Amino acid sequence: MTGAPGIHRHEHEHASAVHRHPHHHAGSAHEHRHGTGFEQLTYLVSPVHDLDPRSKTVATIVLILAIVLTPPVRPFEFALLVVMFAAVAAISRLPIATLFARACVVLPVAGTIAAFAPVTHSGGSLSVGGIAGAYAGGGWIAAWAILSKAWLCALATVVLSATTPVPRLIRGLEALRVPDIFITLFSFLSRYVDIFRAQLRSLRIALDSRAPTMGRLGRWRLYGNLAGNLFVRAYDRGERVHAAMLSRGFDGTLPTAETLRFGAGDILLLALVAMTATAVALY
Amino acid sequence: MQIPALELIGLSHRYPDGTLALDGIDLSVLAGESVALLGPNGAGKSTLMLHANGVLRPSSGTVAVDGVGIEDATVREVRLRVGLVFQDPDDQLFMTSVYDDVAFGPLNMGLPPDEADRRAHEALHAVGLADQASRPAQHLSFGQRKRIALATVLAMDPSLLVLDEPTSNLDPRARRDMIALITSLRVTRLVATHDMDLAWELCERAVILDAGRVAADGPCKDVLSDEALLFAHGLETPPSARAGRPCAAPGTIRP
Numbered sequence: 001m002t003g004a005p006g007i008h009r010h011e012h013e014h015a016s017a018v019h020r021h022p023h024h025h026a027g028s029a030h031e032h033r034h035g036t037g038f039e040q041l042t043y044l045v046s047p048v049h050d051l052d053p054r055s056k057t058v059a060t061i062v063l064i065l066a067i068v069l070t071p072p073v074r075p076f077e078f079a080l081l082v083v084m085f086a087a088v089a090a091i092s093r094l095p096i097a098t099l100f101a102r103a104c105v106v107l108p109v110a111g112t113i114a115a116f117a118p119v120t121h122s123g124g125s126l127s128v129g130g131i132a133g134a135y136a137g138g139g140w141i142a143a144w145a146i147l148s149k150a151w152l153c154a155l156a157t158v159v160l161s162a163t164t165p166v167p168r169l170i171r172g173l174e175a176l177r178v179p180d181i182f183i184t185l186f187s188f189l190s191r192y193v194d195i196f197r198a199q200l201r202s203l204r205i206a207l208d209s210r211a212p213t214m215g216r217l218g219r220w221r222l223y224g225n226l227a228g229n230l231f232v233r234a235y236d237r238g239e240r241v242h243a244a245m246l247s248r249g250f251d252g253t254l255p256t257a258e259t260l261r262f263g264a265g266d267i268l269l270l271a272l273v274a275m276t277a278t279a280v281a282l283y
Numbered sequence: 284m285q286i287p288a289l290e291l292i293g294l295s296h297r298y299p300d301g302t303l304a305l306d307g308i309d310l311s312v313l314a315g316e317s318v319a320l321l322g323p324n325g326a327g328k329s330t331l332m333l334h335a336n337g338v339l340r341p342s343s344g345t346v347a348v349d350g351v352g353i354e355d356a357t358v359r360e361v362r363l364r365v366g367l368v369f370q371d372p373d374d375q376l377f378m379t380s381v382y383d384d385v386a387f388g389p390l391n392m393g394l395p396p397d398e399a400d401r402r403a404h405e406a407l408h409a410v411g412l413a414d415q416a417s418r419p420a421q422h423l424s425f426g427q428r429k430r431i432a433l434a435t436v437l438a439m440d441p442s443l444l445v446l447d448e449p450t451s452n453l454d455p456r457a458r459r460d461m462i463a464l465i466t467s468l469r470v471t472r473l474v475a476t477h478d479m480d481l482a483w484e485l486c487e488r489a490v491i492l493d494a495g496r497v498a499a500d501g502p503c504k505d506v507l508s509d510e511a512l513l514f515a516h517g518l519e520t521p522p523s524a525r526a527g528r529p530c531a532a533p534g535t536i537r538p
Contacts, residue, residue, distance in 0.1 A: 039419070167380050167383060170379065187377070190379055191376075191377050191378070191379060191419070191421070195373055237373075240374040243369075244367075244369050244374050244377070245377065246338055246362070247336050247338060247362055247365075247366075247367040248387055248388040248435065248436070249359065249362055249363065249391035249439075250391060251391060255386070255390035255391060
């Protein structure tokens with residue numbers, strides 16, 4: 001439908017990357033602005049970006065289940081999975097290092113849990129030879145399992161979110177019959193998380209400006225007030241957003257203009273993921 | 284007799300905490316009028332605007348749009364006619380892309396996707412931001428978000444536009460652009476604002492609201508030149524009026 005007035009998808013190349021997104025067609029010229037940061041990756045053109053969001057979502061869930069529900073991954077198995085994700089990233093024309101680094105955000109959380117594993121394993125190993133002792137050995141393996149699995153699962157979701165624009169991801173979840181209430185929650189989360197982050201930042205800047213000499217303890221105590229303030233403002237905003245939605249005829253669903261197509265590539269993806277998951281489970 | 288685009292009769296509203304926000308408002312806006320709603324903070328302007336499309340319901344009195352009283356049975360129909368633009372665009376833009384946000388109203392109206400697409404496209408053109416269609420709203424500037432908020436309502440082709448502070452927090456250029464944009468729209472409008480110059484330039488009639496009551500209602504050029512009246516209600520004479528620039532003439536909107 002190129003040439004007709006309206007919003008179109010089109011491909012275009014600049015620097016080295018090819019991008020595609022809905023845009024406005026003004027006469028013969030293509031005008032548009034690009035997204036920034038991580039979001040921009042989702043507009044690249046690649047076979048993986050082209051896949052149906054439904055098959056990508058299901059594939060990600062299957063992989064995560066296979067990784068989580070099986071015995072600790074061995075180093076060789078871990079290396080194979082990393083190579084597989086790297087291959088997917090390469091096919092998707094994504095910067096592999098960025099994806100690996102982004103998956104590391106789960107490590108502090110997983111690390112906290114993992115840190116207790118050697119101490120608590122076999123009913124508390126500290127009393128029998130300390131954390132370097134033989135009894136703690138199983139605990140170290142558990143710690144490795146927690147960290148490696150958390151990172152691999154995060155990597156799987158990072159690849160999914162880097163190859164699927166948020167509106168398409170949401171449309172896919174909708175088509176997978178995820179209840180409307182979760183779809184609405186997820187859409188709002190993606191829309192408002194930046195706003196709350198900005199509000200929190202201005203609250204902290206204001207606090208720093210008004211109490212530049214305040215000690216750390218006093219500050220931590222005040223964070224409770226900040227959280228309360230944010231909560232009340234979020235609640236108020238919720239009411240105003242709801243009023244705005246009602247004003248435009250909201251009836252419980254968020255309509256989008258995205259259309260989905262399930263093709264041969266999606267069948268191939270699901271088959272490959274099923275085999276990978278089986279291999280991970282059996283190895 | 285002409286049926287008013289918006290008619291409030293004896294409208295009072297008491298919030299659950301006991302605050303009487305509106306206290307017996309009688310106001311009608313005729314088709315083709317451009318009316319400024321002025322008043323100090325807390326005068327009840329926002330409460331009044333939320334009654335125009337039935338988001339809030341009167342504690343007593345009635346609200347009618349194009350002669351249709353707002354009740355549970357008619358409220359959806361009324362919301363198709365009244366385009367309410369909120370002061371904070373972040374309250375109004377809740378979808379994941381600008382395009383989806385502008386198409387939200389038309390798709391909710393049950394229009395076929397082709398028609399919704401055409402409406403969204405025209406509305407984005409009207410506000411001059413068609414090139415931003417695929418971006419998420421949070422990546423746009425505040426001025427652009429204000430314009431998109433207006434586009435989300437224009438796409439529904441309303442017969443009455445209700446604007447809450449359309450120029451607040453805008454830099455001078457964005458403010459000028461917004462005034463030019465609103466001027467170009469041939470739609471009956473009710474504009475709540477503290478921007479006295481905006482009222483002078485955009486509206487032929489001014490209504491002053493104070494403590495939930497109508498304190499004055501008349502032609503902009505009379506109401507906004509009455510320094511004593513304006514001062515008594517926490518307002519001031521628009522600089523444009525002092526500079527002798529002309530006020531908006533009646534009948535500039537052809538519905």
